[in-house]
Amino acid sequence: MKITQIIERPIRLESNISNAFVNFSEHTVSLVAIVTDRRIANKPVVGLSFNSIGRYAQSGILRDRMIPRLMGAAPESLLQDDGKLFSPEKVLACVLKNEKPGGHGDRAQAASALELAVWDLNAKLLDEPAAHTIAKHFGTRFSPKVSVYAAGGYYYPGEDGKQLRRELEQYKAKGFDRFKMKIGGASLGEDIRRIESALHVAGAGENLAVDANGRLSLEQALAYARGLESYKLMWLEEAGDPLDFELNRALANAYSGPLATGENLFSHQDVKNLVLFGGARPQLDIFQMDSGLSYGITEYARMLRELESRGFSRAQAFPHGGQLLALHAVAGLGLGGCEVYPNIFQPLGGFGDDTVVENGMVEVSDAPGFGLEQKSSLAQEFARMFH
């Protein structure tokens, strides 16, 4: 069994929005297809994937460094011992050959696309959802239903709270019962008024998370902590710079509710530093690392080991991403749940044309692999790679 071709194609996402930190209008993602010499129903088995959502396409690193390493490797060196499936661990080690330690940025996103395509490939070889393949590989229990929440809660010009409520009501009508909104792009006073508007829809603080996208200084973060404490929110997300472990620790000392962070940490080493030095609290705080941004499921499993070996639970893990790759990781590894950005980041966001959200839960489909072909707009984009 061998890889015959690897195709990368950057696409632009539909997401002309801003968070507190960046504008997404120039946002791109790399689609990846790993083509093999195995055939099912007279067609080559192809592993599909992409490097999550939220950072950038990685055409340069994939084409200049990683794809040549994979295509240059001895085919059997990329297989599991029985020769029947590809080895995600060996593929990851191959794409990182001659890469120095440290510097977990764009490279981590490039490697993710390839490593995740291997999970799609293996699941298709086994004719099962990727979540099954992941669960079997790591000896975990597959959970067919996954808890999801709707992320959004944007700023609107001349906002008086009505548009924000209307946005969250749309999510509620779709079946969501937990929500996340942006903060940190206005004054604390204005953000508190927005939170109070949102609570009319969310019902209780435990159904509403707030996300500062890493914008706040320590002083600002502490002021938000004091101002938000009494609302008993679902969580306060990325108050400060994702690598400012000192800030996170000070905030954990000052705020009794859950803090969430991790979507911008891309290695198990960074996660280890967060839990050792960032004041993270077992049974309380939330970890949002995204295997689609951080070297794939193989490295994500190492991150879970860092957490679990220090008294944290995988139920505290809610991966960033809001797409099918994250859904299968949550279902396969038994994580807490995952986010969705309804309507935006298309064609990658969300879980499939027919997916229904019911009481804040989503069921993993029976489609083989990650089921990316079940999203017709996305399937079209992948189809264009083969012309």
Next chain:
Amino acid sequence: MKITQIIERPIRLESNISNAFVNFSEHTVSLVAIVTDRRIANKPVVGLSFNSIGRYAQSGILRDRMIPRLMGAAPESLLQDDGKLFSPEKVLACVLKNEKPGGHGDRAQAASALELAVWDLNAKLLDEPAAHTIAKHFGTRFSPKVSVYAAGGYYYPGEDGKQLRRELEQYKAKGFDRFKMKIGGASLGEDIRRIESALHVAGAGENLAVDANGRLSLEQALAYARGLESYKLMWLEEAGDPLDFELNRALANAYSGPLATGENLFSHQDVKNLVLFGGARPQLDIFQMDSGLSYGITEYARMLRELESRGFSRAQAFPHGGQLLALHAVAGLGLGGCEVYPNIFQPLGGFGDDTVVENGMVEVSDAPGFGLEQKSSLAQEFARMFH
């Protein structure tokens, strides 16, 4: 004054060697040229640079994200307030527009090439060495002579110590009096025999540093610490993973000599974490961050602020790199010194065709900018960008 064109060209380095972690045979670097509408001696003023040595060319990130941002910016938005020079801070902010926090990897190397080209450009507009321009910008004192040491000390097949001694003797004959050699690629016992061979050339432990290139586990690192303690070496470099601050702290508690690290930390935030959590010791340990790998001189100055605000001295800073960009940073910012890899990493390594090393010191030339045109093999590579 405006930028009229930005050219990027990846080149392959001559360096068919390995350290304990990677083989450099596929090693590439991005050359960058920023062309302006200003003319001196009837030729456009062009800022030249590259993204140091040791990681990879960044054609993708530069061409897809950063160069379009710079070319799309209003020309005056990239200038210092008086309009006479480009602003490295504004150029860096522009190339990082819509980049999320965290993830300081390949992106940091791409940004470095552009930010450093601005220093070359400004120095040429002022007709002075870049080290002068840097010193004036930051209010530091320009040091015309820089302390350097020869890095190398490779493994040789069937090594009995003779070839290692011969290598270091060659460096001594060129005027070096301090040396650095590789460890961690053999057993501790064999490495100690190699160190004793090297000491025949270095004379005393204070003239010999050892570099494990991030390869050792905590247990191995502690064993090396015990084995090396009595040699009172110049420093023990990158024993473990560059982000393993827990390991670094344990090692600092166990080893009384200087520890060196930082060449694989690419942001001031990572440096802050090293000094807060990694057990770094004022007046003792060595910091090797390289502005050519970490967003340029602007971010390097932030790293120095992290160090100096916590009791460390810039005399403890010995940047990685071994090329002209690092030499001017050391001379302009008054750092401790820098490394050189004699003979390898050509055409980028070293300081110019006529540069003389005397008693372990190198003098900064009078050429304007970084003086990259003074290295004829490198000047040729840049010249090819304009055909």
